[in-house]
Amino acid sequence: MLLTVRCLTKNGSEWLLSCADKQELPEYKNGKWSKNKLYQGYVYDFGKNKIPNVEVFPGVQIAIEKPEQSVHLDDLIVFKVVDSDDDKSSFKVVNVIREAEAKAELKDEETDDDEEEDDQDSEMQAIKDAMSKLTKGGNIFNASAFTKNTLQSAKESLQTEAKKAAQKRGRNESITSIKTQSDDEVDQEEAMLDDNARILHKEKILSGLEKSSELNDDTDYNRLVLSNPHSSEAWISYMVYQAQDGNIEEARKVAENALNTINPREEQERINLFTAYLNLEVASGDEKSLKAVFERALGAFDAFEIHKRLANIYLSTKKFDDLEKLYNVMLKKFGNHIRDVWSLYGAFLYKQNRQAEGRELMKRALNIIPKKHHLEMLCRFANFEYAHGDIERGKTMLEKAVAAASNRGDIWNVYIDKAIKYQNIDDARLLFERAITNKLGMHTMKNLFQKWQDFEKLRGDEEHLLKVNEKAVQFTKNLKKDIMDAQADEEENGQNYH
Secondary structure (H helix, E strand, O other): OEEEEEEEEEEOOEEEEEEEEEEOOOOEEOOEEOOOOEEEEEEEEEOHHHOEEEEEEOOEEEEOOOOOOOOOOOOEEEEEEEEEOOOOEEEEEEEEEOHHHHHHHHHHHHHHOOOOOOOOOOOOHHHHHHHHHHHOOOOOOOHHHOOHHHHHHHHHHHHHHHHHHHHHHOOOOOOOOOOOOOHHHHHHHHOOOOHHHHHHHHHHHOOOHHHHHHOOOHHHHHHHHHHOOOOHHHHHHHHHHHHHOOOHHHHHHHHHHHHHHOOOOOHHHHHHHHHHHHHHHHHHOOHHHHHHHHHHHHHHOOHHHHHHHHHHHHHHOOOHHHHHHHHHHHHHHHOOOOOHHHHHHHHHHHHOOOHHHHHHHHHHHHHHOOHHHHHHHHHHHHHHHHHHOOHHHHHHHHHHHHHHOOOOHHHHHHHHHHHHHHOOHHHHHHHHHHHHOOOOOHHHHHHHHHHHHHHHHHHOOHHHHHHHHHHHHHHHHHHHHHHHHHHHHHHHHHHHHO
């Protein structure tokens, strides 16, 4: 197992670490390598004829003869075991990661840690972000409003931002990502990559945004979609190209061709395409053309999902009047059975500093949704109060929630998280103390103690950390005693029964 760790803070002479990534490694037993498996190691020196020596595991070094790529000291080498026998094994370099690149990637990852990530994890997110960029702040699709230089500048900016988005989304890509292999080798090795790496790996193979700067005309884009007929990324790239040049009708034709070409079983690709189509119509169409595309999407996919995507488009383009009309339609259609519609509208109102309207919306929600979901809705709006409203009001709402369901570990966790983020240390400690006095599940209690220990390590002191550790030990002892007593009672009852 290969662990990638991040140093969080120093406590005396010890560092507190957090595991950023785990990766299963191929087997290596008794000097035997697994044939056709990928391994990795660092170049620690060079032997005769400048043959790189690579340390793969602690105390396990190999020499890679005649590497096909240039190699430097401290480079990370990803290699394949081509042949393995008792006498000698041969290796082939698959990828070389420069020390500077690895450091830059780690630096970027640390910088991005505190940013909120979009909850849409589709591999087409970079393209959808690009389409949203086109509509942000005005109708960029209207060719008469821009000069040729302005459009070119917007296009270059779009490509740069989309690349950054793709890189950020794939920053956890396995370091075994392969760049130069035959199609057969790609098929064989791709199964070894994790989910996030596969997404970025596929994007590198596709001639999508990363190569859009090399696509100059319709011929290039036609070649792109012909080689990737079921990829919404390729089709949307073509739409962006047409729209940036002011060819709105041509962009629509591209969208229609895509819908006629993409396999109906590729639902995610088709819904991505419809999202881009809606983006296009919001920016450059009229009410009639938008309605036509919207109704077609409703007929093909989940109605709430399509409404939500259109709402996100209105939100990103700051068409707030249209957005509120849509939210009210969504409340009527879905308010009785989909709770998310209330929290979506509520989040919008609070972020617009319309807290009073948000509070009235919560009252409406509690009058409509089933009673069993009231506590969940109360917690959601308490989150909005903490983030964009009145912290004291948020505390009062969460106090009502824990009073009504003191055995709900999820509610205690929400309350404690908010206290850690928005309140002082003593408030958070008091909540931990209150939480562990309730009859919560063993798994919940374990997580609470772990969270409390982490909190004291990061923001507290050694004295309070020792007290938390003592409480955790005492809880474990009491739990064992309760289990033994329960077993004894069962045995006694069994004997009395016989």
